[in-house]
Amino acid sequence: MNKIFKKIMQYIFQIFFRKKVAIRDSWIVTPKKQRNMLEFLCWFDRTKSVVESISSGQVDWEHRFKRFKHFNSVTKGIALEIGFGGGRLLAHAAKDFDKVIGVDIHQNFAMSKKFLALNNITNYQLIKRSEMSGISPNSIDYVYSFIVFQHFDSFKEVKFYLDHIHRILTNDGVAHIYFGKNNSDGVEVTKDGKFYLRDCSLFINIKTMKSLIEENFKIISIKDKVVKDPVKNIGESVQSMIIFKRLD
Ligand SMILES: C[S@@+](CC[C@H](N)C(=O)[O-])C[C@H]1O[C@@H](n2cnc3c(N)ncnc32)[C@H](O)[C@@H]1O
Numbered sequence: 001m002n003k004i005f006k007k008i009m010q011y012i013f014q015i016f017f018r019k020k021v022a023i024r025d026s027w028i029v030t031p032k033k034q035r036n037m038l039e040f041l042c043w044f045d046r047t048k049s050v051v052e053s054i055s056s057g058q059v060d061w062e063h064r065f066k067r068f069k070h071f072n073s074v075t076k077g078i079a080l081e082i083g084f085g086g087g088r089l090l091a092h093a094a095k096d097f098d099k100v101i102g103v104d105i106h107q108n109f110a111m112s113k114k115f116l117a118l119n120n121i122t123n124y125q126l127i128k129r130s131e132m133s134g135i136s137p138n139s140i141d142y143v144y145s146f147i148v149f150q151h152f153d154s155f156k157e158v159k160f161y162l163d164h165i166h167r168i169l170t171n172d173g174v175a176h177i178y179f180g181k182n183n184s185d186g187v188e189v190t191k192d193g194k195f196y197l198r199d200c201s202l203f204i205n206i207k208t209m210k211s212l213i214e215e216n217f218k219i220i221s222i223k224d225k226v227v228k229d230p231v232k233n234i235g236e237s238v239q240s241m242i243i244f245k246r247l248d
Helices: 002-017 023-033 037-044 050-066 069-073 090-096 109-118 129-134 155-168 206-214
Strands: 078-082 099-104 124-128 140-145 169-180 187-189 202-204 217-223 227-229 234-236 239-246
Touching: 023 037, 037 050, 037 109, 050 090, 050 109, 078 090, 090 099, 090 109, 099 109, 099 129, 109 124, 124 129, 129 155, 140 155, 155 169, 155 202, 155 206, 169 202, 202 206, 206 217, 206 239
Parallel strands: 078 099, 078 140, 099 124, 140 169
Antiparallel strands: 169 239, 187 202, 217 239, 227 234
């Protein structure tokens, strides 16, 4: 009964109080003014404390990326994180790679840097989306992204990053990308007018993603169903995932 009441209240809250906004703008602008570390980190991934953010980052880094077979054989030179947010995953990736480059569209890199400094991480570089073309061809050993592609505002954005991944991956380099799952055919994108703050907005059917990746890459692994809680091994995530290398 309590649960049903809570659900009804949440629904009413959503109808009346959640703001409808432009998708991309919300990711660019909202974190800009945040000066409180906990609030800043919560924007990217809800957390109860700064310490919890770093430990959830460790769980995700270990279970979502490191435990996969190919990870051991990846050269641990330079990695690229697409959508690093506060930096909770980058902080752990930086312990495994010589350097991690993070790209994001948000406008508060200063707070991400502060968070990384709190965790004694120095071997990283944060870049804007417009600086992607500054990454040298054949220079990145590993590209990873978690809970980011599901927040894009267009399928064109997926192609933008895939084109760069194809250009910057080394011959043996690997990309490991999580993306919003679409149980219907093709691609679905939420229209700006129907978007509520922090919702997922881009959903791709696994077959569509497979065909797209196969145009230029060799698939190492593809999973439609991803577990929601990787520690307890329960639930189903809203994301699917794909691991791939360059064809040539
Ligand atoms: C839910 S947060 C996840 C952050 C981080 N990956 C994590 O796991 O904590 C989504 C992130 O994607 C970023 N983002 C959204 N659209 C993007 C785009 N087009 N290019 C790069 N980053 C983007 C947002 O700014 C935000 O940092």
